[in-house]
Amino acid sequence: MMRALWTSASGLQAEQMKMDVLSNNLANVDTNGFKASRADFEDLLYAQLRRAGTVDQYGQQLPLGTEVGAGVRTADTLKNFTEGTINVTNQPLDVTINGNGFFQITMPDGSLSYTRDGALNMDGNGRIVTADGYFLDPPITIPSTATGVVIGSTGQVQITLPSGTSQVVGQIQIANFVNPAGLESVGQNLYQATDASGQVYVGSPGTENLGTLQQGALEQSNVSVVTEMVNMITAQRSYESDTKVITAADTMLSLANNMRYNG
């Protein structure tokens, strides 16, 4: 059968993938700390029917080769780690990382996950947890006697006691990676380290290349609705043109099947 049919089918699949990725971006436009992904495409292998520079039967060197490509595939979905807009909430346990870094989260199985979502809460024992109830690592407990919590830009957690004195109860540590784009998204606003993300380094906010903390604010998603809409238009129109090519290839095959004279 014609190559064109399969070539266009690969185009349809790639554009579908692009739609899947951008629809997830748009669905998460209001998700705290969400990072948009984009689908990057690559062309598939080429059939080298004739290579440029070879010599034909008349001794003439051919200036052009004949290469027919086999279509397209999705090479990766690259996460964009630019910062989202900051939304001031004035909630004492809403914390934003200004700059690089992730909060370290202990999962129920003891493994570590990472998140940019700083909408923190307290559980019944005063421990600081994420919205899903996972503990920060290292854990921090706010005593029930505290009347106020202050989180400094370097991650120091201070509480105010009824007597008016303040007391340091912990230090928030944040983590970063050589290649954050290599992190695996596992849902619940969490990421997990992979071989591609490289060595994790953990430190206090503001040290090395880590960002600083800002209390009373949340990082919104970095999804740009305009960009996603433009991507959706290009994906949809490219999908449409791929279907036109399939129709044309089908028509050509039909013509070939019907060219014999039935007389």
Next chain:
Amino acid sequence: MLRGLYTAASGLNAELLEQDVVANNIANANTVGFKKDAPVLEAFPTTLVARIHDRMDMNGAEGPMPLPAIVAQNLPYRPLGVVGQGVESAGTATQFSPGSLSRTDQPFDFALEGDGLFTVQKADGSVAYTRAGNFTLNSDKNLTTVDGDLVMGNGMQPIRIDGQHVVVDTGGMVTVDGSNVGSLALAKYDPTRFSKAGDNLYLRHDDDFEGVDAMAKDAPRGVKVLQGFTEQSNVEVVTEMVHMISLMRAYEENTKAISMQDETLSKLITSVGTPSA
């Protein structure tokens, strides 16, 4: 059989190839750095036709004689004219016109202006070239393509990025936190020396090439690196659609030509010589 059957069939084959190329262009309308291919068709060599039973000197009375022999013996002959034999593919020309630039503001997204290619090294050590500058870092902090091929700097060294502020100037020089860590090795695209290899890569296939290093020392003239942009595919869907319409109609005409010749043959075989009622 009728010569025209094969002539029309050569047209069908050529148009199928064209359709394959157009389909690939359209499938890659959203591929970063993709360069469209244009199929190039050429006429088969034409044939000089002469009457072989009708040599002008019939004195020798040797009967039919092939035209090359007549020409070789310098005998006079009566040419009937030139007959075309159809069409064949002369190749596909990769069109290196620039694609539109899309601003991403990502530090590891690069676009090239001019006929340049980035140099990359694959896992097996072989060298390839790419126009797709959507790079990332691997776990060794080296700049790589999205497939993990190392992006080469001058001297065929990978570009190691260990720091926060990455600035790449238009000449390809990479500065990380104020210190120079190398320049992107750029090659100049040449249609006779590069062929597409898929995965957004091009391979060089000339043997007389004196080594990548020599080329990588300086950015080729007229090639500029733009950081924070990706180059979109240079496929224009309108052009491809018009091309597809014209090739499909040409295909249709060729099938009609075959039908008509088939009909002629059918008449010849079934009707000629049939006694009339």
